[in-house]
Amino acid sequence: MAASTQAMQADDTLNPGMLWVKDGEALWQKLPSQSQKSCANCHTPGSMKGVASRYPAFDDVLKRPIALSQRINQCRQKYQQVEPLRLESQDLLSLESFVAHQSRGLPVAPPTDSRLDAARQRGQQRYTQRMGQLNLSCAQCHDDNAGGRLGSSQIPQAHHTGYPVYRLEWQNLGSLQRRLRNCMSGVRAEPFAYGAPELVELELHLAVRAKGMLMETPGVRP
Amino acid sequence: MARTLINAPKTAKRGEVIEIRATIGHPMETGFRPDENGKILPRNIIKKFSCRYNGELVFSAEMFSAVSANPYLAFHTLATESGTLTLTWEGDNGFSQTETISLSVVA
Amino acid sequence: MTMNPTPALLTRRRLVLASTSLTALTLMQPALANTDELAQAVSAYAAGKKVTEGKVKLEIAELVDNGNVVPITVSVSSPMTAANHVKAIAVFNEKNPQRETVKFDLGPRYGKSEVSTRIRLATTQKLVAVAHMSDGTFWSHTVEVIVTIAACIEGED
Numbered sequence: 001m002a003a004s005t006q007a008m009q010a011d012d013t014l015n016p017g018m019l020w021v022k023d024g025e026a027l028w029q030k031l032p033s034q035s036q037k038s039c040a041n042c043h044t045p046g047s048m049k050g051v052a053s054r055y056p057a058f059d060d061v062l063k064r065p066i067a068l069s070q071r072i073n074q075c076r077q078k079y080q081q082v083e084p085l086r087l088e089s090q091d092l093l094s095l096e097s098f099v100a101h102q103s104r105g106l107p108v109a110p111p112t113d114s115r116l117d118a119a120r121q122r123g124q125q126r127y128t129q130r131m132g133q134l135n136l137s138c139a140q141c142h143d144d145n146a147g148g149r150l151g152s153s154q155i156p157q158a159h160h161t162g163y164p165v166y167r168l169e170w171q172n173l174g175s176l177q178r179r180l181r182n183c184m185s186g187v188r189a190e191p192f193a194y195g196a197p198e199l200v201e202l203e204l205h206l207a208v209r210a211k212g213m214l215m216e217t218p219g220v221r222p
Numbered sequence: 223m224a225r226t227l228i229n230a231p232k233t234a235k236r237g238e239v240i241e242i243r244a245t246i247g248h249p250m251e252t253g254f255r256p257d258e259n260g261k262i263l264p265r266n267i268i269k270k271f272s273c274r275y276n277g278e279l280v281f282s283a284e285m286f287s288a289v290s291a292n293p294y295l296a297f298h299t300l301a302t303e304s305g306t307l308t309l310t311w312e313g314d315n316g317f318s319q320t321e322t323i324s325l326s327v328v329a
Numbered sequence: 330m331t332m333n334p335t336p337a338l339l340t341r342r343r344l345v346l347a348s349t350s351l352t353a354l355t356l357m358q359p360a361l362a363n364t365d366e367l368a369q370a371v372s373a374y375a376a377g378k379k380v381t382e383g384k385v386k387l388e389i390a391e392l393v394d395n396g397n398v399v400p401i402t403v404s405v406s407s408p409m410t411a412a413n414h415v416k417a418i419a420v421f422n423e424k425n426p427q428r429e430t431v432k433f434d435l436g437p438r439y440g441k442s443e444v445s446t447r448i449r450l451a452t453t454q455k456l457v458a459v460a461h462m463s464d465g466t467f468w469s470h471t472v473e474v475i476v477t478i479a480a481c482i483e484g485e486d
Contacts, residue, residue, distance in 0.1 A: 002394040013229040013243045016292045023225050152392075152477035168395035169479050171249075171291035222394035222479070239440030252449075254426045281439060284432040288425050288449050290398045296445035300438050 001154070001222060005168065009220035017097060017166040017218025020090075020173045024098025027091060035080040039095075042079060052100035053108050053215050056203050058115045065119045065200050069096050069175060087194035093173055097164045100217035107214055108161060110207040119197070123205030126198065132189030138202075153222070159210040160203065162219015169222065176203060224248055226321050228309065233326040234301035242273065245294045246311055246319070252287035268293055268313035275325075276305035285313075301327045363424050364455070370421045370428035371457055375467040380459060385470040387420070387458035396450040396476040403433075404443040405460045405468070411437040417461040418444060424454035437463075450476045 008014045028039045055068040061078070072095050073084035085092035110116075128139045141150065142158035149155065163176040170178075177199045181191035192198045225247040234240050246268065253265025265287065272282040280299045299307070304327045310320045371380055388402040405415045414437045420430040433444050442460075450456075453476050459469045 002390050002392070004390055004400045005394045008400070013227070014294070016227075016245060016294070018227050019225045019245060019247050019292065022227065151479075153479060168398040171397050241441075252426070275438070278438070279434075280436065282434045283444075283446075284429075286429045286431060287427055288422060288430040290447040290449050294445075294447050296402075297433075298439055298441040298443065300440040302438070 005220055005222055008166075009162070009216065009218075015166065015218060015220060017164070017173055017220060020094045020097040020164070020166075021101045021218055023090075024094035024096070024101075027095055028098055032076065032080055032082045035082045037080050039075070039080075046102075048099050048102040050103055050106055050109070052103040052217065053106045054111050056116075056200050056207065057111055058113050064197065065116055065204055067177065067195070067200050067203055068099060069093075069177075070195060070200075072096060072099070088175060088178055093164055093175060096175065097173065097218050100164065100215065103215040104217055105214055107212050108207055108210045110204070110211055116204060119201045120204040120208060122198075123201035123203070124208075126202055127205050127209075132184065132187035134187040136187045138183070158206075159213055160206045161210055161213050162216040162221060164217065165219040165221050167221050173218065176206070224311075224319055226309075226319070228321060228323060230307065230323050230325070232324070233328060236301060236303070236327050236329055238301045239298050240301050240325070241296060241298050242307065242309075242323075243294070243296045244271075244309055244321075245292055247292050248311075248313070248317075250285075250287070250289055250291040250293060254287060266314045266317075268311050268317060270310075270312045271295060272310050273297065273299065274308040274310070275299060276303065277308075301325065303327050366428055367421055367423045367455065367457065371459055371469065374419050374421070374459055375461070378465070378467055380467040380469050382469055382471065384468040385418075385458050385460045387456060387470045387472050389456065389472055389474055392475045392477075393450065395479065396452070398447050399450050399474070399476075400445065400447050401456075402443060402445040403458045403460075403470075407442045407460075407462065409435075409437065409440055409442050412463070414439065414463045415442045415460050416463050419459050419461075420448070421457045421459070422448075422450065422454055423456070425449070425451045430456070450474060452476050 012018050031038045052068055056065045059066045059074065061074065069087060069092055072092065076082050076084055128137050130137045141155050145155050146157040160176050164173050166173045177194055180199055180202055184191040227245040230242040231240050248268050249266060251263055251266040255263050257263050267287055268285050270284055273280055281297045283295060285293060305325060307323045307325055308320060312318050384406045386404045389399060393399045403418050407413065407415045415435045417434050419432040421428050422430050430448050431446055453474065455471055455473055457469055457471045459467055461467055
Protein backbone atom coordinates (compact mmCIF):
# COMPACT_ATOMS: atom_id res chain seq x y z
CA MET A 1 0.00 0.00 0.00
CA ALA A 2 1.33 3.43 -0.90
CA ALA A 3 2.47 5.70 1.90
CA SER A 4 -0.37 8.10 1.16
CA THR A 5 -2.98 5.33 1.58
CA GLN A 6 -1.42 4.24 4.86
CA ALA A 7 -1.35 7.87 6.00
CA MET A 8 -5.04 8.16 5.14
CA GLN A 9 -5.80 5.34 7.55
CA ALA A 10 -3.43 6.39 10.30
CA ASP A 11 -4.92 9.86 10.75
CA ASP A 12 -8.56 10.14 11.86
CA THR A 13 -8.74 13.62 10.30
CA LEU A 14 -7.85 12.10 6.92
CA ASN A 15 -9.67 8.76 7.16
CA PRO A 16 -12.88 8.83 5.08
CA GLY A 17 -14.11 5.79 7.05
CA MET A 18 -14.58 8.10 10.03
CA LEU A 19 -17.60 9.60 8.23
CA TRP A 20 -19.34 6.27 8.79
CA VAL A 21 -18.04 5.84 12.34
CA LYS A 22 -19.43 9.29 13.18
CA ASP A 23 -22.71 8.42 11.55
CA GLY A 24 -22.81 5.14 13.44
CA GLU A 25 -22.28 6.98 16.68
CA ALA A 26 -25.27 9.20 15.92
CA LEU A 27 -27.43 6.20 14.98
CA TRP A 28 -26.36 4.47 18.18
CA GLN A 29 -27.90 7.29 20.21
CA LYS A 30 -30.98 7.67 18.05
CA LEU A 31 -34.33 6.06 18.78
CA PRO A 32 -35.23 4.02 15.71
CA SER A 33 -38.75 4.81 14.54
CA GLN A 34 -41.50 2.95 16.42
CA SER A 35 -39.01 1.85 19.05
CA GLN A 36 -38.73 2.73 22.68
CA LYS A 37 -35.03 2.01 22.84
CA SER A 38 -31.85 3.22 21.22
CA CYS A 39 -28.72 1.07 21.16
CA ALA A 40 -27.27 3.39 23.80
CA ASN A 41 -30.20 2.70 26.15
CA CYS A 42 -28.96 -0.87 26.71
CA HIS A 43 -25.30 -0.64 25.82
CA THR A 44 -23.37 1.58 28.21
CA PRO A 45 -20.42 3.61 26.87
CA GLY A 46 -17.40 1.38 26.35
CA SER A 47 -19.47 -1.80 26.44
CA MET A 48 -18.81 -2.51 22.76
CA LYS A 49 -15.08 -2.71 23.32
CA GLY A 50 -13.81 -6.13 22.25
CA VAL A 51 -17.08 -7.19 20.62
CA ALA A 52 -16.07 -6.94 16.96
CA SER A 53 -12.80 -8.77 17.62
CA ARG A 54 -14.73 -11.92 18.53
CA TYR A 55 -17.13 -12.02 15.61
CA PRO A 56 -18.47 -14.05 13.80
CA ALA A 57 -20.02 -15.72 16.82
CA PHE A 58 -22.62 -18.42 17.44
CA ASP A 59 -26.09 -16.99 17.82
CA ASP A 60 -28.26 -18.78 20.39
CA VAL A 61 -31.53 -17.67 18.82
CA LEU A 62 -30.74 -18.50 15.19
CA LYS A 63 -28.62 -21.51 16.24
CA ARG A 64 -25.90 -20.72 13.71
CA PRO A 65 -22.82 -18.52 13.34
CA ILE A 66 -23.55 -14.93 12.39
CA ALA A 67 -21.51 -11.90 11.37
CA LEU A 68 -21.52 -8.65 13.34
CA SER A 69 -23.89 -6.97 10.89
CA GLN A 70 -26.40 -9.78 11.37
CA ARG A 71 -26.04 -9.49 15.17
CA ILE A 72 -26.92 -5.81 14.95
CA ASN A 73 -30.03 -6.74 13.00
CA GLN A 74 -30.86 -9.42 15.58
CA CYS A 75 -30.75 -6.74 18.26
CA ARG A 76 -32.95 -4.45 16.24
CA GLN A 77 -35.63 -7.09 15.83
CA LYS A 78 -35.47 -8.67 19.28
CA TYR A 79 -34.75 -5.71 21.57
CA GLN A 80 -35.78 -2.65 19.61
CA GLN A 81 -38.74 -4.25 17.83
CA VAL A 82 -37.83 -2.68 14.49
CA GLU A 83 -37.13 -4.01 11.03
CA PRO A 84 -33.65 -5.29 10.28
CA LEU A 85 -31.54 -3.00 8.10
CA ARG A 86 -30.75 -4.16 4.56
CA LEU A 87 -27.35 -5.84 4.53
CA GLU A 88 -24.68 -3.49 3.13
CA SER A 89 -26.99 -0.48 3.54
CA GLN A 90 -25.33 2.77 4.61
CA ASP A 91 -26.99 2.78 8.05
CA LEU A 92 -25.99 -0.79 8.84
CA LEU A 93 -22.43 -0.12 7.63
CA SER A 94 -22.32 2.95 9.86
CA LEU A 95 -23.45 0.99 12.91
CA GLU A 96 -21.07 -1.87 12.13
CA SER A 97 -18.17 0.58 11.66
CA PHE A 98 -18.97 2.31 14.92
CA VAL A 99 -19.05 -0.97 16.84
CA ALA A 100 -15.93 -2.40 15.16
CA HIS A 101 -14.10 0.89 15.73
CA GLN A 102 -14.50 0.31 19.47
CA SER A 103 -12.22 -2.71 19.04
CA ARG A 104 -9.53 -0.78 17.19
CA GLY A 105 -6.15 -1.71 18.62
CA LEU A 106 -7.46 -4.91 20.20
CA PRO A 107 -6.29 -8.34 19.03
CA VAL A 108 -8.55 -10.50 16.87
CA ALA A 109 -9.93 -13.08 19.31
CA PRO A 110 -12.05 -15.73 17.59
CA PRO A 111 -14.24 -17.47 20.17
CA THR A 112 -13.30 -21.03 21.15
CA ASP A 113 -16.99 -21.99 21.10
CA SER A 114 -17.10 -25.62 19.90
CA ARG A 115 -20.47 -24.98 18.25
CA LEU A 116 -18.52 -22.99 15.65
CA ASP A 117 -16.15 -25.84 14.80
CA ALA A 118 -18.05 -27.41 11.92
CA ALA A 119 -18.70 -24.04 10.25
CA ARG A 120 -15.08 -22.95 10.73
CA GLN A 121 -13.90 -26.19 9.12
CA ARG A 122 -16.15 -25.57 6.14
CA GLY A 123 -14.75 -22.05 5.91
CA GLN A 124 -11.21 -23.35 5.89
CA GLN A 125 -12.05 -25.89 3.20
CA ARG A 126 -13.65 -23.23 1.06
CA TYR A 127 -10.60 -21.01 1.48
CA THR A 128 -8.40 -23.66 -0.12
CA GLN A 129 -10.93 -24.76 -2.75
CA ARG A 130 -10.55 -23.59 -6.35
CA MET A 131 -13.49 -21.69 -7.77
CA GLY A 132 -14.69 -19.69 -10.74
CA GLN A 133 -13.72 -19.61 -14.39
CA LEU A 134 -10.21 -18.64 -13.36
CA ASN A 135 -10.20 -21.69 -11.12
CA LEU A 136 -8.32 -20.09 -8.28
CA SER A 137 -8.62 -20.57 -4.54
CA CYS A 138 -8.20 -17.83 -1.94
CA ALA A 139 -5.10 -19.65 -0.68
CA GLN A 140 -3.36 -19.61 -4.04
CA CYS A 141 -3.21 -15.82 -4.10
CA HIS A 142 -3.32 -14.83 -0.49
CA ASP A 143 -1.19 -17.57 1.06
CA ASP A 144 1.07 -18.84 -1.74
CA ASN A 145 1.58 -15.50 -3.52
CA ALA A 146 1.05 -12.86 -0.84
CA GLY A 147 3.52 -10.03 -1.33
CA GLY A 148 3.73 -10.76 -5.03
CA ARG A 149 1.97 -8.86 -7.78
CA LEU A 150 -1.10 -9.44 -9.89
CA GLY A 151 -0.76 -6.96 -12.69
CA SER A 152 0.50 -3.87 -10.94
CA SER A 153 -1.41 -4.54 -7.75
CA GLN A 154 0.31 -6.03 -4.77
CA ILE A 155 -1.32 -9.24 -3.51
CA PRO A 156 -2.13 -8.75 0.18
CA GLN A 157 -2.24 -11.43 2.85
CA ALA A 158 -5.95 -10.63 2.96
CA HIS A 159 -6.60 -10.14 6.65
CA HIS A 160 -9.94 -8.76 7.75
CA THR A 161 -8.64 -6.53 10.53
CA GLY A 162 -9.59 -3.24 8.86
CA TYR A 163 -13.19 -4.05 8.05
CA PRO A 164 -15.56 -2.37 7.36
CA VAL A 165 -13.07 -0.67 5.14
CA TYR A 166 -12.98 2.49 3.00
CA ARG A 167 -11.89 1.09 -0.30
CA LEU A 168 -10.45 3.56 -2.81
CA GLU A 169 -11.76 1.36 -5.64
CA TRP A 170 -15.30 1.72 -4.28
CA GLN A 171 -14.89 5.35 -3.18
CA ASN A 172 -17.07 4.06 -0.40
CA LEU A 173 -17.07 2.12 2.81
CA GLY A 174 -17.92 -1.57 2.55
CA SER A 175 -18.09 -4.76 4.56
CA LEU A 176 -15.85 -7.80 4.49
CA GLN A 177 -18.67 -9.64 2.75
CA ARG A 178 -18.66 -7.06 -0.06
CA ARG A 179 -14.95 -7.60 -0.49
CA LEU A 180 -15.30 -11.39 -0.50
CA ARG A 181 -18.05 -11.12 -3.12
CA ASN A 182 -15.77 -8.90 -5.20
CA CYS A 183 -12.99 -11.48 -4.92
CA MET A 184 -15.39 -14.12 -6.16
CA SER A 185 -16.38 -11.95 -9.15
CA GLY A 186 -12.69 -11.40 -9.68
CA VAL A 187 -12.12 -15.10 -10.28
CA ARG A 188 -15.36 -15.24 -12.25
CA ALA A 189 -17.29 -17.25 -9.70
CA GLU A 190 -20.92 -16.57 -8.83
CA PRO A 191 -20.69 -14.59 -5.57
CA PHE A 192 -22.60 -15.81 -2.51
CA ALA A 193 -25.46 -13.55 -1.42
CA TYR A 194 -24.93 -11.08 1.41
CA GLY A 195 -25.44 -12.86 4.70
CA ALA A 196 -25.03 -16.32 3.15
CA PRO A 197 -23.73 -18.96 5.58
CA GLU A 198 -20.83 -19.63 3.17
CA LEU A 199 -19.61 -16.05 3.63
CA VAL A 200 -19.94 -16.27 7.41
CA GLU A 201 -17.95 -19.52 7.33
CA LEU A 202 -15.18 -17.81 5.36
CA GLU A 203 -15.24 -14.96 7.88
CA LEU A 204 -14.84 -17.53 10.67
CA HIS A 205 -11.75 -18.95 8.99
CA LEU A 206 -10.31 -15.49 8.32
CA ALA A 207 -10.74 -14.65 12.01
CA VAL A 208 -8.68 -17.69 13.02
CA ARG A 209 -6.13 -16.86 10.33
CA ALA A 210 -5.78 -13.33 11.72
CA LYS A 211 -5.84 -14.37 15.37
CA GLY A 212 -3.81 -12.00 17.48
CA MET A 213 -3.51 -9.30 14.81
CA LEU A 214 -4.82 -5.92 15.88
CA MET A 215 -8.15 -4.57 14.65
CA GLU A 216 -7.85 -1.39 12.54
CA THR A 217 -11.42 -0.40 11.76
CA PRO A 218 -12.00 1.73 9.80
CA GLY A 219 -9.23 0.62 7.46
CA VAL A 220 -8.36 2.30 4.16
CA ARG A 221 -7.46 0.01 1.29
CA PRO A 222 -6.70 0.46 -2.43
CA MET B 223 -27.78 16.43 5.31
CA ALA B 224 -24.53 14.88 4.20
CA ARG B 225 -22.07 13.68 6.79
CA THR B 226 -19.07 15.88 7.37
CA LEU B 227 -15.74 15.41 9.06
CA ILE B 228 -14.22 18.75 9.95
CA ASN B 229 -11.00 19.26 11.83
CA ALA B 230 -9.64 22.58 12.91
CA PRO B 231 -7.97 23.87 16.05
CA LYS B 232 -10.34 25.36 18.62
CA THR B 233 -7.89 28.06 19.61
CA ALA B 234 -5.03 29.85 17.88
CA LYS B 235 -2.63 32.72 18.51
CA ARG B 236 -3.24 35.91 16.56
CA GLY B 237 -1.17 35.81 13.37
CA GLU B 238 -0.85 32.03 13.44
CA VAL B 239 -1.74 30.08 10.31
CA ILE B 240 -4.20 27.28 10.98
CA GLU B 241 -5.07 24.28 8.87
CA ILE B 242 -8.64 23.19 8.34
CA ARG B 243 -9.44 19.71 7.02
CA ALA B 244 -12.94 19.10 5.73
CA THR B 245 -14.49 15.95 4.26
CA ILE B 246 -18.09 15.67 3.14
CA GLY B 247 -19.97 12.52 2.17
CA HIS B 248 -21.01 12.89 -1.48
CA PRO B 249 -20.90 10.45 -4.43
CA MET B 250 -19.47 13.00 -6.90
CA GLU B 251 -21.13 11.18 -9.79
CA THR B 252 -19.01 12.33 -12.71
CA GLY B 253 -21.54 12.49 -15.50
CA PHE B 254 -19.23 10.36 -17.65
CA ARG B 255 -20.03 6.97 -16.15
CA PRO B 256 -22.45 4.55 -17.85
CA ASP B 257 -24.88 2.39 -15.91
CA GLU B 258 -25.20 -1.36 -16.54
CA ASN B 259 -27.38 -0.63 -19.58
CA GLY B 260 -24.83 1.72 -21.10
CA LYS B 261 -26.81 4.86 -20.32
CA ILE B 262 -24.71 7.72 -18.94
CA LEU B 263 -25.57 8.47 -15.31
CA PRO B 264 -26.34 12.17 -14.88
CA ARG B 265 -23.69 14.31 -13.21
CA ASN B 266 -24.18 14.96 -9.52
CA ILE B 267 -21.22 16.72 -8.00
CA ILE B 268 -20.33 19.38 -5.50
CA LYS B 269 -19.19 22.32 -7.60
CA LYS B 270 -18.23 24.93 -5.07
CA PHE B 271 -16.78 25.12 -1.58
CA SER B 272 -16.24 28.31 0.36
CA CYS B 273 -14.93 29.26 3.78
CA ARG B 274 -15.99 32.53 5.34
CA TYR B 275 -14.26 33.86 8.42
CA ASN B 276 -16.65 36.13 10.33
CA GLY B 277 -18.40 36.67 7.03
CA GLU B 278 -15.30 37.38 4.94
CA LEU B 279 -14.43 34.93 2.17
CA VAL B 280 -10.96 33.54 2.93
CA PHE B 281 -10.87 30.48 0.69
CA SER B 282 -12.92 28.91 -2.05
CA ALA B 283 -12.61 25.92 -4.34
CA GLU B 284 -14.26 25.02 -7.63
CA MET B 285 -14.61 21.27 -7.91
CA PHE B 286 -14.99 19.32 -11.12
CA SER B 287 -15.89 15.69 -11.85
CA ALA B 288 -12.23 14.81 -11.33
CA VAL B 289 -12.52 15.34 -7.58
CA SER B 290 -12.90 12.02 -5.76
CA ALA B 291 -16.12 11.01 -4.02
CA ASN B 292 -16.45 12.17 -0.42
CA PRO B 293 -14.42 15.25 -1.33
CA TYR B 294 -11.60 16.19 0.98
CA LEU B 295 -9.97 19.60 1.27
CA ALA B 296 -7.15 20.75 3.50
CA PHE B 297 -6.65 24.51 3.44
CA HIS B 298 -5.21 27.29 5.55
CA THR B 299 -6.21 30.62 6.98
CA LEU B 300 -4.61 33.29 9.11
CA ALA B 301 -6.04 33.48 12.64
CA THR B 302 -6.98 37.16 12.91
CA GLU B 303 -9.76 37.37 15.51
CA SER B 304 -12.10 35.06 17.41
CA GLY B 305 -15.23 34.10 15.63
CA THR B 306 -16.95 31.66 13.33
CA LEU B 307 -15.73 29.89 10.25
CA THR B 308 -18.58 29.05 7.92
CA LEU B 309 -17.98 26.20 5.48
CA THR B 310 -20.41 25.92 2.58
CA TRP B 311 -20.68 23.26 -0.08
CA GLU B 312 -22.91 23.76 -3.14
CA GLY B 313 -23.56 21.52 -6.10
CA ASP B 314 -25.84 19.90 -8.65
CA ASN B 315 -29.50 19.25 -7.92
CA GLY B 316 -29.61 22.22 -5.56
CA PHE B 317 -27.19 20.65 -3.12
CA SER B 318 -26.27 23.10 -0.40
CA GLN B 319 -24.82 22.48 3.05
CA THR B 320 -23.27 24.74 5.63
CA GLU B 321 -21.29 23.84 8.72
CA THR B 322 -19.84 26.26 11.24
CA ILE B 323 -16.85 25.98 13.53
CA SER B 324 -15.78 28.30 16.31
CA LEU B 325 -12.31 29.69 16.61
CA SER B 326 -10.96 31.41 19.68
CA VAL B 327 -8.01 33.67 18.90
CA VAL B 328 -5.74 34.76 21.72
CA ALA B 329 -2.95 37.36 21.68
CA MET C 330 -0.75 -23.71 -39.76
CA THR C 331 -1.30 -23.84 -43.51
CA MET C 332 1.65 -22.83 -45.67
CA ASN C 333 -0.48 -21.57 -48.52
CA PRO C 334 -3.35 -19.50 -47.23
CA THR C 335 -6.39 -19.36 -49.46
CA PRO C 336 -7.13 -16.12 -51.28
CA ALA C 337 -9.98 -15.43 -48.81
CA LEU C 338 -7.59 -15.57 -45.82
CA LEU C 339 -5.12 -13.32 -47.60
CA THR C 340 -7.81 -10.74 -48.12
CA ARG C 341 -8.94 -11.00 -44.50
CA ARG C 342 -5.37 -10.67 -43.30
CA ARG C 343 -4.91 -7.56 -45.41
CA LEU C 344 -8.15 -6.12 -44.02
CA VAL C 345 -7.06 -6.86 -40.44
CA LEU C 346 -3.69 -5.24 -41.06
CA ALA C 347 -5.32 -2.24 -42.64
CA SER C 348 -7.81 -1.81 -39.80
CA THR C 349 -5.06 -2.21 -37.18
CA SER C 350 -3.12 0.68 -38.63
CA LEU C 351 -6.31 2.74 -38.86
CA THR C 352 -7.01 1.93 -35.22
CA ALA C 353 -3.46 2.85 -34.31
CA LEU C 354 -3.87 6.17 -36.08
CA THR C 355 -7.20 6.81 -34.38
CA LEU C 356 -5.69 5.96 -30.99
CA MET C 357 -2.78 8.30 -31.61
CA GLN C 358 -4.89 11.27 -32.58
CA PRO C 359 -6.96 11.59 -29.36
CA ALA C 360 -3.76 11.32 -27.30
CA LEU C 361 -2.15 14.13 -29.26
CA ALA C 362 -5.34 16.15 -29.06
CA ASN C 363 -5.40 15.71 -25.28
CA THR C 364 -1.90 17.10 -24.87
CA ASP C 365 -2.92 20.07 -27.05
CA GLU C 366 -6.09 20.47 -25.01
CA LEU C 367 -4.06 20.49 -21.82
CA ALA C 368 -1.81 23.22 -23.18
CA GLN C 369 -4.89 25.13 -24.31
CA ALA C 370 -6.57 24.81 -20.92
CA VAL C 371 -3.47 26.15 -19.14
CA SER C 372 -3.15 28.94 -21.65
CA ALA C 373 -6.80 29.92 -21.29
CA TYR C 374 -6.47 29.98 -17.50
CA ALA C 375 -3.51 32.33 -17.83
CA ALA C 376 -5.49 34.42 -20.36
CA GLY C 377 -2.68 33.94 -22.84
CA LYS C 378 0.02 35.26 -20.49
CA LYS C 379 3.32 33.44 -20.12
CA VAL C 380 3.31 30.48 -17.74
CA THR C 381 6.74 29.68 -16.27
CA GLU C 382 7.68 26.32 -14.75
CA GLY C 383 8.74 27.02 -11.19
CA LYS C 384 7.67 28.20 -7.72
CA VAL C 385 4.90 25.58 -7.70
CA LYS C 386 5.19 22.09 -6.34
CA LEU C 387 2.52 19.51 -7.17
CA GLU C 388 3.01 16.63 -4.76
CA ILE C 389 1.54 13.34 -5.90
CA ALA C 390 2.57 9.68 -5.76
CA GLU C 391 4.48 8.59 -8.88
CA LEU C 392 2.62 5.32 -8.96
CA VAL C 393 -0.83 5.58 -7.42
CA ASP C 394 -2.56 2.82 -5.46
CA ASN C 395 -5.84 3.53 -7.16
CA GLY C 396 -6.77 6.13 -9.75
CA ASN C 397 -10.11 6.78 -8.04
CA VAL C 398 -8.65 8.50 -5.00
CA VAL C 399 -5.30 10.19 -5.53
CA PRO C 400 -4.13 12.58 -2.81
CA ILE C 401 -2.44 15.75 -4.09
CA THR C 402 -0.89 18.74 -2.37
CA VAL C 403 -0.05 21.93 -4.22
CA SER C 404 2.35 24.31 -2.53
CA VAL C 405 3.69 27.57 -3.90
CA SER C 406 6.76 29.51 -2.90
CA SER C 407 5.27 32.80 -1.72
CA PRO C 408 5.49 35.05 1.37
CA MET C 409 1.66 35.30 1.36
CA THR C 410 1.63 38.95 2.35
CA ALA C 411 -0.91 41.50 1.20
CA ALA C 412 1.62 42.77 -1.33
CA ASN C 413 2.86 39.41 -2.53
CA HIS C 414 0.67 36.32 -2.43
CA VAL C 415 -0.92 33.54 -4.44
CA LYS C 416 -4.30 34.59 -5.78
CA ALA C 417 -5.36 31.26 -7.21
CA ILE C 418 -4.25 27.76 -8.08
CA ALA C 419 -5.68 25.48 -10.76
CA VAL C 420 -4.91 21.87 -11.60
CA PHE C 421 -5.34 20.55 -15.14
CA ASN C 422 -5.07 16.99 -16.42
CA GLU C 423 -4.19 15.45 -19.73
CA LYS C 424 -6.40 12.42 -20.24
CA ASN C 425 -9.49 12.55 -18.05
CA PRO C 426 -12.77 13.24 -19.87
CA GLN C 427 -12.41 16.89 -18.81
CA ARG C 428 -9.21 18.96 -18.49
CA GLU C 429 -10.24 20.92 -15.38
CA THR C 430 -9.56 19.06 -12.17
CA VAL C 431 -9.93 21.56 -9.35
CA LYS C 432 -9.45 25.30 -8.84
CA PHE C 433 -8.71 27.22 -5.67
CA ASP C 434 -8.99 30.90 -4.76
CA LEU C 435 -6.51 31.86 -2.06
CA GLY C 436 -5.63 35.48 -1.23
CA PRO C 437 -3.65 37.37 1.42
CA ARG C 438 -5.59 35.91 4.35
CA TYR C 439 -4.76 32.40 3.26
CA GLY C 440 -1.55 32.36 5.30
CA LYS C 441 0.34 29.33 4.01
CA SER C 442 0.34 28.72 0.26
CA GLU C 443 -0.51 25.04 0.39
CA VAL C 444 -3.73 23.19 -0.38
CA SER C 445 -4.61 19.49 -0.55
CA THR C 446 -7.37 17.40 -2.00
CA ARG C 447 -8.01 14.00 -3.58
CA ILE C 448 -8.62 13.56 -7.28
CA ARG C 449 -9.56 10.97 -9.87
CA LEU C 450 -7.16 9.99 -12.62
CA ALA C 451 -8.51 7.92 -15.50
CA THR C 452 -5.14 6.69 -16.71
CA THR C 453 -1.41 7.41 -16.75
CA GLN C 454 -1.07 11.07 -17.70
CA LYS C 455 0.42 14.50 -17.11
CA LEU C 456 -0.92 16.87 -14.50
CA VAL C 457 -0.21 20.59 -14.39
CA ALA C 458 -0.68 22.84 -11.37
CA VAL C 459 -0.79 26.56 -12.23
CA ALA C 460 -0.48 29.39 -9.69
CA HIS C 461 -1.72 32.90 -10.37
CA MET C 462 0.29 35.40 -8.32
CA SER C 463 -0.80 38.78 -7.06
CA ASP C 464 1.75 40.44 -9.36
CA GLY C 465 -0.09 38.95 -12.31
CA THR C 466 2.46 36.28 -13.17
CA PHE C 467 1.69 32.60 -13.72
CA TRP C 468 3.83 29.70 -12.56
CA SER C 469 3.44 25.97 -12.99
CA HIS C 470 4.64 22.48 -12.20
CA THR C 471 4.07 19.52 -14.51
CA VAL C 472 4.20 15.92 -13.30
CA GLU C 473 3.73 12.55 -14.96
CA VAL C 474 1.64 10.07 -12.95
CA ILE C 475 1.37 6.33 -13.54
CA VAL C 476 -2.12 4.92 -13.01
CA THR C 477 -2.99 1.29 -13.46
CA ILE C 478 -6.33 -0.44 -13.18
CA ALA C 479 -7.06 -2.84 -10.33
CA ALA C 480 -5.93 -6.38 -11.06
CA CYS C 481 -9.12 -8.09 -9.97
CA ILE C 482 -11.95 -6.51 -11.94
CA GLU C 483 -14.95 -6.84 -9.72
CA GLY C 484 -18.60 -6.85 -10.62
CA GLU C 485 -20.56 -3.73 -9.62
CA ASP C 486 -22.00 -4.27 -6.21
